[in-house]
Amino acid sequence: MQPDYEHLKRPPYSSTSRNESFSAAFKGSCFCQKVQFEISKDRPLDAKFCHYSTCQQLHGAPFQWAAIFEKTDVRFTKGTDLLIYWNAGEATREYILPCKVSCDVCRTPIMDEGRNMLMLFPTLIQFQSSEERRNFYPSCHIFYSARVMDIQDGLPKFETHKGGRQIPEVRESEDRIGKVASLVEPRCVQHSD
């Protein structure tokens, strides 16, 4: 039984966002497809690779790929009654922003919802071409000081937030050319979001 959450009455959860101007550029879903959503824009406001340790743990991945949208640019078309929430700061499943939003059936992480924006995970979007996916390619790495591996992609690598201090990209020496990355020592940073 879904609690009578007030947030389900507004975008991106509510059908109230199904106005005349909303035209789906992309469709996406969780792994089990019981939660489905649409995006009205052909590209995000920005996209980033986030290496923050909480993201590493909650995603079971070395880093997170997130695309930033206005909440009104996304609408759930199926399964809002199956969404579960996790606020890492308060360590609670109550709906408290900012929070991670996942499917309760297959547990796919769907988005991070902030107070004003949301960060959707592009791996869930059904891209029809590599050109479409390219519009979601990250502009930078953030919280790179918490990385578990070095990345050589030429993108700016910020110690914490975008616009802050940058960390120079480590170039592999000749004898290591061919390897994508090398492991780095664990370190801790504070996420101020």
Ligand SMILES: [Zn+2]
């Ligand atoms: Zn699912």
